[in-house]
Each structure stands twice: as C-alpha cells, then as structure tokens.
Amino acid sequence: MKKFGIYFLAFISSLFLFVSCSNDDDNDIIDEPTLKTIVETAQDTDILSSLVAALVKADENADSDLVGALSGEGTFTVFAPTNGAFTALLASLDDFDSLSDFNTPEKREILATILKYHVVVGAAATSSSLTYGQEFTTLQGEKITVRIDGDVYIQDPTDTDAKVGPADVLASNGIVHVIDKVLVPQEVLDALNPEPMPNIVELAMDTDFLSLLVGALVQADAGLVDLLQTDGPFTVFAPTDTAFAALLDALGDDYNSLADFDTPEEKALLAQILKYHVVAGTAAYSTDLSDGQMVETAQGESVTVSLTGGVFIQDKTDVDAAVAPADIAASNGVVHVIDKVLLPQEALDALMPPTPNIVELAMDTDFLTLLVGALVQADAGLVALLQTDGPFTVFAPTDTAFAALLDALGDDYNSLADFDTPEEKALLAQILKYHVVAGAAAYSTDLSDGQMVETAQGESVTVSLTGGVFIQDKTDVDAAVAPADIAASNGVVHIIDKVLLPQEALDALMPPTPNIVELAMDTDFLSLLVGALVQADAGLVALLQTDGPFTVFAPTDTAFAALLDALGDDYNSLADFDTPEEKALLAQILKYHVVAGAAAYSTDLSDGQMVETAQGESVTVSLTGGVFIQDKTDVDAAVAPADIAASNGVVHIIDKVLLPQEALTALGH
Structure with missing residues (x-):
C-alpha cells in the first residue's frame, strides 16, 4: 500500500480542519499538520523499503550516518528509488544478489556513494519547478540532469534515465520524488567496472565489422593509428567493412583491395579520406547534433548532419551515410558506425571519372x-x-x-x-x-x-x-x-x-488532316455516303468542307445497301432518288446524320443524351454494351470505329442509315 500517498492526502485534508484550542470565543486557532521527516516518510511507504534498508546498510560503516542526516533539519530533495529499482540494480551487478552482499566497509562505502547521489542539499525542488536540462549537484558531488518529455526523467551517466512518479511527496525537511531506477554516478561505474574503456583504435580492433577501417588506418601510414590513441577527444564516423567493400567496387579494377592504395600519392589520398571521418577536439554524441549542422573534419572539408528519418551524414556525393549504431563511447571520444565511406571533394576529384557532358x-x-x-x-x-x-x-x-x-x-x-x-x-x-x-x-x-x-x-x-x-x-x-x-x-x-x-x-x-468530305472520299466503305451527298444535290458536299465543326454519323456502304433493299424495287440504287421531292428527302436523311457546331467525340457522349441534328429531329445516344445511336426506328445503329478526326470535325462510322420520322412518313412507314 502506498502509505505516503494516503499520508499526503491526509495532510491536504487537515488544512481544512479547525479545532478550538481556547476558551476565548473570539480566537479560533488552526492546527498545523505535523509532517514526517524524509526517513520516516520512506519507512511508512512499502515500495521504498529497499531504500530504507540500503540507508541502514550503508550506516553500518562507522563514518556514515545517512539516516541521521536525512532525519535532520536541513532542506533536501530526494529522488527515491523503488524496491523494483533496487532489484534491477542488484541484478545488473556481479556478486550482488541482495543488499546484504554489501558486506565489507569498501562495498558499503560504494552503497553510500550511490545513495548520496540521490540527495540534493539545500532545496526542496517541486516537479513543477523543474526545467529541461536543469542540473543539480548532489550530496555525492556529481551532477544529475532533468529531462522533460511528457513525463519527468532524471539522467545519470548511464544510458537509461529514471522516470519520476509519483512526485512531490512532502516531508518536514524537504521533498521526495519517487523514481523507477537507481541512479549511478560515474565514480561508482568506474569502481564497479575496473577495466579501462578502450580508445577509438582499440574499439575498432575489437569490432569484427570494422576490420577494413583498421586496415585502412594502417595502409594510409600517416600516423592516424597513433593519433586516434591520444587523449583527443575525437568524434569518428566509422564505415563498416561492407561500406569499404562498396567503395572498392565503385572504384573499379584498379582498386580490388586497400592494398592497392600503394603509391605515396594513393596513401596520402587514403589518409585524407580517413581524416574526413574524424572530428578533432570534441566527442559529439547524437544528441549533440542538429539538423543541417555543418561539422568541420580533420581533412579540412565539412560534413553535414541530416536528422530527417534518422541520423545521416552527408558528404560531397549524392548518397548520405546512415548512422547505426550511434554513440559508442571510447576513452578518448565517441564512435558512430556508418554504412558508407564518406568522400570529400578532394577524393572525388582524384578517384572518380568526370561526369560526361x-x-x-x-x-x-x-x-x-x-x-x-x-x-x-x-x-x-x-x-x-x-x-x-x-x-x-x-x-x-x-x-x-x-x-x-x-x-x-x-x-x-x-x-x-x-x-x-x-x-x-x-x-x-x-x-x-x-x-x-x-x-x-x-x-x-x-x-x-x-x-x-x-x-x-x-x-x-x-x-x-x-x-x-x-x-x-x-x-x-x-x-x-x-x-x-x-x-x-x-x-x-x-x-x-x-x-x-x-x-x-x-x-x-505532315500532310494536312482531311476534312470530312475528303476523309469519306478516301475511305472505300463510305463510297455510297459520298454518292448520296452528290445525289442529294443540296449543297451538302460544299457544307461539309467548311470550317464546321461537325459531328457526322457515317453509314457504311453495307448500311446504304440494306436501306435500298428495305425500300423495295423502286429504289435499286441511289440514282433512283431522281425527282426533286426524292432528292429533298435524301438530303433530309443525310442531314439527320450531321450535328452542326460541335465535334463530339465518343468520350463527350453520355447515356440517354439527345442530340439535335441538322435535319431538325434528334437522335439518342445509348452506351449500353457499346456506343449506339437511336433513330425513329426500332433498330439502333452501332458505332464502330468512333472518333475519326477530320480537320473540321469528327466522324463516327455506323452500321445503319439513320431515319428521321420525316423520312419514315414519306416512305410509308
């Protein structure tokens, strides 16, 4: 049970309790609540029992009195790890299964150092007063840093931040913030990990996929191996073996291995390429980089940082190098592994053939x-x-x-x-x-x-x-x-x-596009349409050669033959339309196939659309199962092919002569 939470609520509630402490009716006195010390608050909170036990264990050393200090009158801010946080810490340490394993004065001194790293003396800092990047110097002497990202986090020298929650537990001598991780200062990390951190060269030599980088440093023979073992600090963008292999492949047959950089000039060039991967004077972690930042390298030219979709390093080529993994710490700097060898302009000019015009x-x-x-x-x-x-x-x-x-x-x-x-x-x-x-x-x-x-x-x-x-x-x-x-x-x-x-x-x-009459005259199966236009003798040939635009539904010779057959023995050919009345009727039939003022392609037509013709009556469009034109008979004309462009309009071939009501009436139908 979170007793500190209940206690805190009780404290708030007590502000509203008024108790009469005098026989004088004119004097009402409000009782002040009595807060417990930080140690007492922790003792009353189940999830902080390991913290209390750790304080007691550290105080087994004669020169330690953490319980007494945190019970005193000073003003403290304490970041209090939960039992689970202590369990996780012990699980990460060799030879420490429980707090009882801190069983020598030296080990208890380490425990005391850890605990002091959770205490800030002289301030009771509420969570609302904390700001991003704020630093506190702890009782242990090292600093902790505040990170705010939705929640409040406390950063120590490890890679994992401690999350605060619950916060702002009031005590008589300060304030307690519960955290989900035991903070570990660098002093303790150094004590618990006595093996020295490798320098950049040692780190590369111990990493299988950086063997070609090591080989390149040696091949260049320019003192880079010695340089990257000095104090630095350095930031190194380290290409993988795969990245070096890709570079050698791109360079062609002259460079099958790094050993082919064998002349003094080539060794010097390889050294410049490698220096282009080194930033001297700083250990820049990925969190120190900003989008678009230009970073000057030891070679003299700069690389550019891109943070769009990840961390990328841009060189003088069109392909960026992706950083993964980043932030590998070395004793003299930091290494970021990249998937491409970075090339400065100096190397491009020397190695790459010029781009052709x-x-x-x-x-x-x-x-x-x-x-x-x-x-x-x-x-x-x-x-x-x-x-x-x-x-x-x-x-x-x-x-x-x-x-x-x-x-x-x-x-x-x-x-x-x-x-x-x-x-x-x-x-x-x-x-x-x-x-x-x-x-x-x-x-x-x-x-x-x-x-x-x-x-x-x-x-x-x-x-x-x-x-x-x-x-x-x-x-x-x-x-x-x-x-x-x-x-x-x-x-x-x-x-x-x-x-x-x-x-x-x-x-x-290109020959000019024919007009509608020329198009019909050039089409074998429209010969009877041309003959009909001439036979009607109504100026239609001349009309259909003007600018238009026109849409013409053009019946084939087969369609005209079918019409003549249907009309019987009086009309064996178009020449039988020979009286003025018959010529006029033929002209009306032909005008029923013409739409003036528009070049309507099949894509302009819609199902059920009624289109007025030059004859005066309308035809109807049907798009069910194809493109069809409906006249005043029961048989529709199928359009195929459609959309034959002419200089003054468009022609749609149809398989039937369209008949207006005027023609049906005149012909006795």
Whole structure:
C-alpha cells in the first residue's frame, strides 16, 4: 500500500480542519499538520523499503550516518528509488544478489556513494519547478540532469534515465520524488567496472565489422593509428567493412583491395579520406547534433548532419551515410558506425571519372545512337553547343522513337540520311532544338503539371504529371519520360519514347488532316455516303468542307445497301432518288446524320443524351454494351470505329442509315 500517498492526502485534508484550542470565543486557532521527516516518510511507504534498508546498510560503516542526516533539519530533495529499482540494480551487478552482499566497509562505502547521489542539499525542488536540462549537484558531488518529455526523467551517466512518479511527496525537511531506477554516478561505474574503456583504435580492433577501417588506418601510414590513441577527444564516423567493400567496387579494377592504395600519392589520398571521418577536439554524441549542422573534419572539408528519418551524414556525393549504431563511447571520444565511406571533394576529384557532358552521355548510351546521328546529320552546330557549359535540359528520344517517326514520314524518309537537302537539314535541326531547354537543368522534381517550357526552337512543350511524367508537343500523342533525371556535367537528360514535333515540323512534314468530305472520299466503305451527298444535290458536299465543326454519323456502304433493299424495287440504287421531292428527302436523311457546331467525340457522349441534328429531329445516344445511336426506328445503329478526326470535325462510322420520322412518313412507314 502506498502509505505516503494516503499520508499526503491526509495532510491536504487537515488544512481544512479547525479545532478550538481556547476558551476565548473570539480566537479560533488552526492546527498545523505535523509532517514526517524524509526517513520516516520512506519507512511508512512499502515500495521504498529497499531504500530504507540500503540507508541502514550503508550506516553500518562507522563514518556514515545517512539516516541521521536525512532525519535532520536541513532542506533536501530526494529522488527515491523503488524496491523494483533496487532489484534491477542488484541484478545488473556481479556478486550482488541482495543488499546484504554489501558486506565489507569498501562495498558499503560504494552503497553510500550511490545513495548520496540521490540527495540534493539545500532545496526542496517541486516537479513543477523543474526545467529541461536543469542540473543539480548532489550530496555525492556529481551532477544529475532533468529531462522533460511528457513525463519527468532524471539522467545519470548511464544510458537509461529514471522516470519520476509519483512526485512531490512532502516531508518536514524537504521533498521526495519517487523514481523507477537507481541512479549511478560515474565514480561508482568506474569502481564497479575496473577495466579501462578502450580508445577509438582499440574499439575498432575489437569490432569484427570494422576490420577494413583498421586496415585502412594502417595502409594510409600517416600516423592516424597513433593519433586516434591520444587523449583527443575525437568524434569518428566509422564505415563498416561492407561500406569499404562498396567503395572498392565503385572504384573499379584498379582498386580490388586497400592494398592497392600503394603509391605515396594513393596513401596520402587514403589518409585524407580517413581524416574526413574524424572530428578533432570534441566527442559529439547524437544528441549533440542538429539538423543541417555543418561539422568541420580533420581533412579540412565539412560534413553535414541530416536528422530527417534518422541520423545521416552527408558528404560531397549524392548518397548520405546512415548512422547505426550511434554513440559508442571510447576513452578518448565517441564512435558512430556508418554504412558508407564518406568522400570529400578532394577524393572525388582524384578517384572518380568526370561526369560526361550531354553529347558524351548520349554517345555512351546504346539506345540513343539515332539521336547522336540526328545531331550530326542536322549539321547545325548542335553537337558543339551541347558540349558547352550550359546548363541544358534535353528530352532525348530513343532509337525506337526515331524509327517510329521515320516510319510515319513514309517512303521519302527511310533513314536520317534522307534529311539531305539544306532545307531538310534545317528542319531536322529545328526538330532537335525542340527537345532542348537552354539555361536550366530542370529535374523531374522541378516540373509542375501543366507547366509550359520554352524550347531552343522557340515553341513550347507542356508538362503533364497525370499518371507519370509526360511531355506534350503539337501532336495528339504525349511522350512518356522514363528514365528521368540522368545527370550530365552540363545539364540533365530525360529519356522519352517519342520524337517531339513542333508546329513548324508538322506543317513541313505532315500532310494536312482531311476534312470530312475528303476523309469519306478516301475511305472505300463510305463510297455510297459520298454518292448520296452528290445525289442529294443540296449543297451538302460544299457544307461539309467548311470550317464546321461537325459531328457526322457515317453509314457504311453495307448500311446504304440494306436501306435500298428495305425500300423495295423502286429504289435499286441511289440514282433512283431522281425527282426533286426524292432528292429533298435524301438530303433530309443525310442531314439527320450531321450535328452542326460541335465535334463530339465518343468520350463527350453520355447515356440517354439527345442530340439535335441538322435535319431538325434528334437522335439518342445509348452506351449500353457499346456506343449506339437511336433513330425513329426500332433498330439502333452501332458505332464502330468512333472518333475519326477530320480537320473540321469528327466522324463516327455506323452500321445503319439513320431515319428521321420525316423520312419514315414519306416512305410509308
């Protein structure tokens, strides 16, 4: 039972009890509650029985009187470990199964030292008065530190903080805060662990996965082994064997092992790399680091700390080193294990081949051979331009993309060599410039949806980020970017699966899109539709060649044949619509297939939508099981194929001639 809690409540309650202590009715005196001393409070609290026993055990030494001191008049703050805390302490110590094992004057002196480390003399510090980072000098002489993180914690020199709770137990001579761990001062840690802490070199030599770091220190032959055994203090970022193996692999065949750093120059370079892992003059634990902090190394260049998602160390490369584990204490500093060898700029300049420029990168990439060929064939100084400082952003079409363009251009362009006249070379140069953005190295993360980017050709491309990264040119087909962000010394390259075409190139290379009449005339199975437009003699041929826009539901020859068959012997061919009245009726039927003022693609249609035609009556859209157009008969027309673009609208092929009520009435149906 937590008697101190009951006692504390009783103390609060007693403030409200008034007792008359005088026969004088005019004088009421409030009895002051009598608080117990810290020792008495602990004696009355079951969970502090081990603390009381420890005090008594320590006082078996003739020169110790902790019970007497904590029963005296002084003002104390006592951090009181629970029985469980003492049990955990004893379990962690060799040869100490119970407090009775403190059975010599020397051992009891250690126990007294521990207990004094829980006492602050001269202050009764309430929990509400404690602040983060606040330090108290204890009766033992060393300091303890307050940490506040939701709860209140007390830090000693070990790795585990003591949690306070309950707090603020009042006593006549101070205040008690119950804690869940026995605090241990450095003096006791040193006494209980007589083996000296290893220095940084000894620590590395005793760690299996740091054998290559030790080997590198020896191979460099620059006094680093001796240096890292001096007093320091040092902070060392220690790459694992795996990290060194990855570095050697990246360096290629010239460096199969650390022994290949064998010339004076290479040994000196290895020494500089190792110094880049050492911070002299401080033992910086992970809690001392801050996000974005720049730390100067013994090599002279700085590393940068990143605390986003963990602890990382940034060097002069694009890959950060992850710290794990951190805070390995040595006698002369601290070691943080990292998963990568850090490289200063000095090492990158000496070891790593220079980043290729854009032309060199393209020449080294198998699937960009046609791009390189196009740059040469254009003969417009583009090869030289893309080797200057830039910066440039280049959208680089693959060989497959160029092959698709040549195929689309037809027999006149079987290869890039067919761009052989001055005019064609100039056009090819303009197409290539349409893939170049001058003055910026725009990585994919710099692009935004809908962004318009002006190219070196003068026209702009548009960025689309829906479902990936796409570049839109002046055609209807976007170029997909994959892979993106290939760095070059003078910019960045994004691989694309299509040759981008500016309007200038479309005008020069691509035949104009036919209008609706031209499209029908070029389509074999629409010959009867063309014949009907001519036979109606109502200006429909001329109308459907104007700007529009129009939507035309175009019946196939089979559809017209079926209509003629249904009309009987009077209509064996369209030529049988030969009277003025029949020509007018045929014109109305044809107008029933035309929607004026809109180019309605299938994606613009909705189920049940009624669409007014140029004839005046409406057709109805049905999207059940496909795209169908309903006229005034009981049979719907199926649309297939849909969405054939024309310069002045769109054509949907249908398998039936649509009939308005006007036609049904005239034809006797």
